Amino acid sequence: MATDVLPIIELRGVVKVYTSEAGDFTALKGIDAQVMPGEFLGIVGKSGAGKSTLLNMISGVDHLTRGEVIVRANGKDVSVHTLNENDLALWRGRTMGIVYQSFQLLPMLTLVENVMLPMDLCGLYHPRRSRERALELLTLVELEEHANKLPAFISGGQQQRVAIARALANDPPILIADEPTGSLDSVTADHIFELFEHLRENGKTIVMVTHDKSLSPRFSRHLVLADGEIVPNGKREI
Numbered sequence: 001m002a003t004d005v006l007p008i009i010e011l012r013g014v015v016k017v018y019t020s021e022a023g024d025f026t027a028l029k030g031i032d033a034q035v036m037p038g039e040f041l042g043i044v045g046k047s048g049a050g051k052s053t054l055l056n057m058i059s060g061v062d063h064l065t066r067g068e069v070i071v072r073a074n075g076k077d078v079s080v081h082t083l084n085e086n087d088l089a090l091w092r093g094r095t096m097g098i099v100y101q102s103f104q105l106l107p108m109l110t111l112v113e114n115v116m117l118p119m120d121l122c123g124l125y126h127p128r129r130s131r132e133r134a135l136e137l138l139t140l141v142e143l144e145e146h147a148n149k150l151p152a153f154i155s156g157g158q159q160q161r162v163a164i165a166r167a168l169a170n171d172p173p174i175l176i177a178d179e180p181t182g183s184l185d186s187v188t189a190d191h192i193f194e195l196f197e198h199l200r201e202n203g204k205t206i207v208m209v210t211h212d213k214s215l216s217p218r219f220s221r222h223l224v225l226a227d228g229e230i231v232p233n234g235k236r237e238i
Contacts, residue, residue: 006072007034008174008205014057014067016050016228027053029228030067035207037173040200042219043209050228051209055176058207059096060088071095073173093122097167101179103159105151111138111162112147118169137165141195157188164195175199177208181215193218 016028027050035041045051056062057069060080069080073095083091092098097118105114115134119125138144141161143154151159160180167175177196181189193215196206200220208219216222224231 005037007070008037008072009033009035009058009207010070010072011054011057012068012070014054014069015065016053016057016062017065027228028057028064031057031228031230033223033230035205037205038200038203040196040206040220041208042216042222043207043225044213044216044222045209045211045225047211049225051211051225052178053228054225055178055207055209059092059098059176061092061098071174090122093118094124094170095172096174096176097164097169097172099160099163099167099175099177099180101182103151103156103163105159105162105166107151110148110150111143111154114151114162115166115169118166122170124170134165134169137168138162140168141165155188157184157191160184160188160192161195164192168199173203173205175204175206177206179210180208181210181212 011031011033014028014031015026018025018027031054043051043054053062057064058080060069060083064081071078071080078091080088106117109117112131112134115137116125116130119130119133124130135144135147138147141164143158143161143165146154146158151162154162175196181192184192196208200206
C-alpha cells in the first residue's frame with residue numbers, strides 16, 4: 001500500500017574525509033540511508049567502521065565533505081549542513097537529544113540541574129516549569145529520589161539514565177545514541193534498552209550505534225556499517 005510518509009532523516013551520498021599529515025582517510029564513502037518516523041534504527045559495526053562519524057553527520061556536530069543530510073521534524077525540512085553554527089546549535093538542541101557512552105554529565109551540577117541545562121542553552125528555561133519538567137524526566141527514568149545528588153554519588157547505569165533524561169529535556173522528536181550501553185553491565189544495559197523501547201512506543205525516533213551485533217534483533221531495523229559503507233543485507237562479517 002502506498003504511503004506518503006517521508007523519512008524523518010535522509011542521507012544522500014554522504015562522504016566524510018579526514019585530512020592529516022599522514023594523508024587523507026575516508027571515514028564515510030557515499031552513504032545513502034533513510035530513517036522513518038518512529039523507527040528504532042540500529043547501526044551496527046566494528047570499531048572504526050564509521051558509526052560515530054555517521055551520527056556526527058546526522059546531528060551536524062561535524063562537517064561533511066560531500067552529500068546532504070535532511071531532517072524533517074518540528075514542521076520543517078532542514079538541510080543540516082547549510083545552517084551556520086549558531087542556528088545549527090539552536091536547531092539541534094530542539095530537534096535531537098544526544099546520548100553518549102561516557103554520559104558527559106557536568107560533575108558540579110546536581111542531576112536535576114544537569115537535566116535542565118539543555119533548556120537553558122536553547123532559551124527555553126523557566127525557573128519553575130523547567131524544574132518540574134526535569135523532575136518528571138527523572139521520574140521517567142526512575143531516579144527522582146536522587147534529583148539533588150551530584151553525578152559522582154550514583155552508579156554508571158544511573159548516570160546513563162540521567163543522560164537520557166537530559167537528552168529528552170526539550171522534548172526532541174529524535175534521539176541519537178552513541179554506544180549508550182557500551183560501558184554498562186548486561187542487566188543495566190537491558191534496562192536502558194527497555195527505556196528506549198518505551199520512548200519509541202511514545203513516538204520518538206531513535207538512532208543508536210553499537211559494535212555488539214547480538215543487539216541487532218532488538219532494533220525495529222538495523223544497518224550494518226563496515227569500512228565506511230553500508231553493507232547490503234548486512235551480509236559482510238562484522
